[in-house]
Amino acid sequence: MHIPDGLIAPQVYLAAYAAAAPAWAWAVRKVARDFDETLIPRLAVLTALAFVLTTVMIPLPGGTSGHVIGVGLLALAFGIWPAFLAYSLVLVLQSLLFGAGGITVLAVNALAMGLAGAAVTVGVHRLLVGWRKPVAVIVGVWCGVVVSAVLVALVLGIQPLMGSDASGQPLFFPFGPAVTLPVIVIPHLFIGAGEAVLTWMVLSVTERRRVPA
Amino acid sequence: MKDRLLLSVWLVAVVGITFIHDPVWLGGLLLLAFALAGKATPALLKRALIAIALVNIAVSAGFVISASLAGEPWGLFVMRLNLRVLLLTFLTLWLARHLDLVRAVDFSRSLQFVVVLALGQIKTFQRMLTDYRMAFRSRSLGRPDLKTRMRSAGRQAGALLEKAELQATEVNLGMRSRGFFDDRA
Numbered sequence: 001m002h003i004p005d006g007l008i009a010p011q012v013y014l015a016a017y018a019a020a021a022p023a024w025a026w027a028v029r030k031v032a033r034d035f036d037e038t039l040i041p042r043l044a045v046l047t048a049l050a051f052v053l054t055t056v057m058i059p060l061p062g063g064t065s066g067h068v069i070g071v072g073l074l075a076l077a078f079g080i081w082p083a084f085l086a087y088s089l090v091l092v093l094q095s096l097l098f099g100a101g102g103i104t105v106l107a108v109n110a111l112a113m114g115l116a117g118a119a120v121t122v123g124v125h126r127l128l129v130g131w132r133k134p135v136a137v138i139v140g141v142w143c144g145v146v147v148s149a150v151l152v153a154l155v156l157g158i159q160p161l162m163g164s165d166a167s168g169q170p171l172f173f174p175f176g177p178a179v180t181l182p183v184i185v186i187p188h189l190f191i192g193a194g195e196a197v198l199t200w201m202v203l204s205v206t207e208r209r210r211v212p213a
Numbered sequence: 214m215k216d217r218l219l220l221s222v223w224l225v226a227v228v229g230i231t232f233i234h235d236p237v238w239l240g241g242l243l244l245l246a247f248a249l250a251g252k253a254t255p256a257l258l259k260r261a262l263i264a265i266a267l268v269n270i271a272v273s274a275g276f277v278i279s280a281s282l283a284g285e286p287w288g289l290f291v292m293r294l295n296l297r298v299l300l301l302t303f304l305t306l307w308l309a310r311h312l313d314l315v316r317a318v319d320f321s322r323s324l325q326f327v328v329v330l331a332l333g334q335i336k337t338f339q340r341m342l343t344d345y346r347m348a349f350r351s352r353s354l355g356r357p358d359l360k361t362r363m364r365s366a367g368r369q370a371g372a373l374l375e376k377a378e379l380q381a382t383e384v385n386l387g388m389r390s391r392g393f394f395d396d397r398a
Contacts (some may be wrong), residue, residue, distance in 0.1 A: 004268055005305070006298035010231050041384035044327045048334030049377040052342060053370065077374060089331065096220075097309055100264070102301065103227055169290040171234050174276045194363075201367030202374055 005102025087114035145192030
């Protein structure tokens with residue numbers, strides 16, 4: 001789902017960096033407080049886990065690609081802030097080591113998928129967990145994926161407003177929300193469902209196999 | 214130092230390129246990037262084209278069709294978009310070939326440790342996933358149905374999650390036994 005370099009206007013991605021910077025700072029503080037000396041190994045292993053979970057990519061029409069995001073699983077297993085940090089590091093590694101995704105749009109992708117996706121997943125899960133656990137996991141992860149897709153679609157969809165040249169042709173991504181929302185969100189309704197079921201299967205398997213301390 | 218400088222120059226270049234909208238300038242910079250890459254140009258260009266093909270073809274074709282139907286010009290946009298995205302991707306792939314990320318982040322010991330450990334763990338997890346996939350394939354006579362594949366994917370991800378928790382504890386104990394946390398105190 002994440003946006004590649006070159007499609008987003010600087011005024012949007014720089015604003016996203018300005019918004020993401022305090023979120024990253026808060027996440028580091030929060031995770032450092034919760035994990036103390038285990039922070040470094042846990043964060044590294046979480047990053048590796050998130051990276052491997054996101055290696056399966058499904059290209060989608062309309063300027064983007066789809067894959068198992070893995071943020072829902074990370075958020076439910078370890079919390080919102082570790083998931084956000086780990087996913088942000090994954091985006092850095094993907095960009096710098098493999099040329100996938102992009103560094104300019106890193107903050108947009110991290111906020112949309114790493115933070116909003118994790119927060120929505122955990123929020124919905126908390127709302128529903130008292131009722132039925134599998135439903136809470138499935139609906140929570142699905143909502144997280146769909147909300148992330150909506151945010152990415154909206155960010156792409158506002159690009160035509162970011163300027164055009166003398167002949168009226170757009171400077172960045174050319175299609176508005178009327179195109180980006182259906183093109184990106186509709187496939188993610190299905191990708192989200194697949195990811196939600198997968199997450200539920202993973203969590204139920206690990207719960208069954210967990211040895212009590 | 215070299216890697217940090219490389220990373221900084223690349224960052225400035227990438228941000229700067231997003232402010233350039235003239236296809237002539239973008240084309241000139243792309244030629245400059247080819248010259249910079251030297252003999253690696255064909256391989257990098259091939260990788261960059263494969264990486265951007267789907268997105269750029271979809272966006273360009275969509276724009277050409279919608280602009281043509283509206284009787285509006287489209288050539289400048291298509292050139293601008295494709296040259297910019299190709300230039301950015303080419304430069305990033307070039308950087309990926311030359312950058313030692315571990316050295317580039319040596320300004321922070323903690324960050325450097327996270328990167329080193331994460332890269333090592335990624336290899337471990339990838340090996341583990343490959344083993345799982347090959348084992349699954351070797352046990353399947355024909356193409357497994359969706360339910361079986363979904364169950365297998367769930368088990369794979371579950372094993373990854375368990376392994377991650379165990380690895381985190383193991384790495385932490387390893388770091389503690391080597392005095393990493395004593396040095397920081």
